[in-house]
Amino acid sequence: MSRPTLSRPIAIAPSILSADFSRLAEEVRAVDAAGADWIHLDIMDGHFVPNITFGPPVVKAIRPTTAKRFDVHLMIEPADPYLEAFAEAGADSLIVHAEAGPHIDRSLQAIRHLGKKAGVAINPGTPVEAVEFLIDRADLILVMTVNPGFGGQAFIPAMVEKVARVKALIGDRPIDIEVDGGIVPETAAAVAAAGANAFVAGSAVFKDGPAAYARHIEAIRAAAESARRG
Ligand code: DX5
């Protein structure tokens, strides 16, 4: 008889921020074929973060290229006026930042009302307590392991302890703990041991071109799995 497990399934989520934007649909197909569990889409507004990416029309354009979960990370302020548009464009999960407005509880309710998974992200300087009273509205907590805005930054080691605190906070609730920023096999192992189960990776997946996507995704997965086993 198998024992019930309290751990959420491991998910590797390549961030297409590091993909070749001139061939975005092909890039999504390539990471799908290479074993990505989710596709992570970084939405930046040049206001909440010092960079600009893309909006709902691009999400909609690449939606037909894969059946994998579209994990949409909204680094925008305000987020509420755009939730419906991203949902209609094909998001499966919508992640809002705890720092991006005074009514995040309302945002999470709105996301669930749209029939999507509701995620809340916290920046490196934001304490875990920022999500404590939101926990029952959330399907996913995203612990930023870099300051959001750019790919290719170095993992912030203090975030390992933060992941452990989020894990303690959620207990046995069926909530994903996602990490984003500077994830490579070594850092994935550290945060997996602390309780993370979803791993966003941009540069670590895309850095060597399509022939290496599967190898890099599997390296992150293997590191996370073996750290979990202890
Ligand atoms: C950073 C974004 C990340 C980014 C991660 O603001 O939220 O998703 O793409 O890139 P890497 O994995 O290169 O740190």
Ligand code: ZN
């Ligand atoms: Zn992201």
